[in-house]
Amino acid sequence: MKSPARVLLAGVAVAATVGALAGCSAGDDGSGSSGKTELRVATFPPGADEAAYTAFAAQEAQFEEENPDIDIIGVEYEWEGPTFAVQLAGGSLPDVFTVPFTDSKTLLENGQLMDVTDAMDELGYTDSFNPIILDAVKDADGRIFGFPRQAYAAALHYNRDLFEQAGLDPDDPPSTWDEVRAAAKQIHDATGKAGYSQMAINNTGGWQLTSQTVARGGRTQIDDMDGTSESTIDNPATKATLEFLHALRWEDDSFGSKFDLDWGTINQEFAAGNIGMYTSGSDIYTALVRDFGLDSSVYGMTVVPLEGADAGTLGGGDIAVMSPTIDDVTKAAGVTWIDWYYMQKLLDKDAAVLDAKTLNESGQAVGTPLLPVLSRELYEESLTWIEPYINVPRDQMKPFTDAIWDQTPVGEPKKATQDVYALLDLVVQAVLTDENADIDALLAQAQTDAQAKLDE
Known part of the structure; x- marks a missing residue:
């Protein structure tokens, strides 16, 4: 996304437009006219301010510099349980999006989320998560269908x-x-x-x-x-x-x-x-x-x-997931994006600092209190990494x-x-x-x- 104008709406009413602009389905190799893999990723709910898109554009540029074979296309997105199945069937969902903990079991049991077990194992994250939180994205056979990214x-x-x-x-x-x-x-x-x-x-x-x-x-x-x-x-x-x-x-x-x-x-x-x-x-x-x-x-x-x-205290959170309809090329690009955008900043100091610095410079909130999806110790250590950029009134x-x-x-x-x-x-x-x-x-x-x- 080079400007907010490139953000596509994820609503059912614009499903045809989204599909025409950036559709990647099971029968599509995910490549756009540029030869790059086009990846539609969730950004913000409708109504987000200009600064949010400025921050996202900066992060998109950073990602694409590191991954020149992937073209990121931001899609406005807000989880709505009652309309999810219609959006999935209509192809209006992004390739990568988030769902609440509460819905993940039902969605994965219904075959509405992509299996990411092997990808998570290859990244080495499987044993890093709080096992109670990881259970939210496992089926009866222990297969994993998403990356827990945030808890509250x-x-x-x-x-x-x-x-x-x-x-x-x-x-x-x-x-x-x-x-x-x-x-x-x-x-x-x-x-x-x-x-x-x-x-x-x-x-x-x-x-x-x-x-x-x-x-x-x-x-x-x-x-x-x-x-x-x-x-x-x-x-x-x-x-x-x-x-x-x-x-x-x-x-x-x-x-x-x-x-x-x-x-x-x-x-x-x-x-x-x-x-x-x-x-x-x-x-x-x-x-x-x-x-x-x-x-x-x-x-x-x-x-x-x-x-x-x-x-x-009732806890919850959300999970970064992928549509089960995307092809293997798009899935690989999706895993790369999830790792870069959601996961590395939880584990790696350099990634955490880059993320916090980018958000801060765009006027976005840094340091909003969360519960750790990994460990409390790592979460509290990460706050020391990004302390110079924390701008919320803690x-x-x-x-x-x-x-x-x-x-x-x-x-x-x-x-x-x-x-x-x-x-x-x-x-x-x-x-x-x-x-x-x-x-x-x-x-x-x-x-x-x-x-x-x-x-x-």
């Missing part, structure tokens, strides 16, 4: 400016759910803004309900370790989470007036200064600044409050970075994840839109419906 923990994000307007100390954010509720009301009463908000549609409501269930010591699904799973949605922790949301909405009037937010729209509302607090992954700062125009001076992050004997994230290592990470439910999240969306929406919603009945029905999904 659940976090509570907050607006420091709204905290100050409400008389709250932004350097001492809430550490219990009761304190979150009290702060939300104080923010709303002082500013008229939503003191706290939460995702509720497009499977994100179920995701965040699950996250807060885990934070209260509950689980929404149990793996029976024999290929079957049990739905445990109807539990005290999930009920407590819904009662918390009901109180914010109907008793305190601190939730605001938008009950149809998802990952993108809640980030947009937060970046616009309309939300005091919300929960999401700890890696969200980069997108908030790059894609939604957040003023970094107002940003704060802390750990999600934990309550209960088995409380933990002092405003200290409540998170100081406490996250004391929280127990818990993986997302493994089976029918998105189907169950979609069911839980409806439960969250019911509580937020119906003051008289019967939480016990909603949970009982959701558990029954989820079990049916698990038994399919």
Whole structure:
């Protein structure tokens, strides 16, 4: 990509255009008119700022100088579970893209991801990954279908400016759910803004309900370790989470007036200064600044409050993968790109410094808190490598970075994840839109419906 104009849209509506410009299918040798292997790679969601593409163009040039036989074509891309199969069938996906941990098992079992076992072994990475994380991309035979590139923990994000307007100390954010509720009301009463908000549609409501269930010591699904799973949605922790949301909405009037937010729209509302607090992954700062125009001076992050004997922080992440429809030449180019763009900076000092320097010089975030996909020791060492280029306000994230290592990470439910999240969306929406919603009945029905999904 020599300019943002060369970025191709990955949406279904432009599948024909993308296919015509850079299609590489199982029946194509992947070579463009230049004789180089054309490789379509995921870049950013639609709406990313000019600086993001400037940084990517610099990285593309660096890669192509080292690999002159590969022509990189950037493709705008944002993961959307409900439309993935249509995009794959229509050929509108990039050759290299990312998917969440939660969906990788289903996708690989459906034959929708490329097997990269041999490539990972040849690169020498197989034994370097955290085995729990690598398991997310393995099938029953131990074959590997992607490269884990990034992990995150659940976090509570907050607006420091709204905290100050409400008389709250932004350097001492809430550490219990009761304190979150009290702060939300104080923010709303002082500013008229939503003191706290939460995702509720497009499977994100179920995701965040699950996250807060885990934070209260509950689980929404149990793996029976024999290929079957049990739905445990109807539990005290999930009920407590819904009662918390009901109180914010109907008793305190601190939730605001938008009950149809998802990952993108809640980030947009937060970046616009309309939300005091919300929960999401700890890696969200980069997108908030790059894609939604957040003023970094107002940003704060802390750990999600934990309550209960088995409380933990829901973890997640994403995996660099390839389409199963590409040919061997394109696959080889894809592995080379994944190694260079995603993996080397996790393991190699020179690669990490080059990546951080390039991003910094283009005004992109460097140093956003993540969880290591390899080891904590290597992750912390890598921060010393790139320290001169770190430009995120890590002092405003200290409540998170100081406490996250004391929280127990818990993986997302493994089976029918998105189907169950979609069911839980409806439960969250019911509580937020119906003051008289019967939480016990909603949970009982959701558990029954989820079990049916698990038994399919």
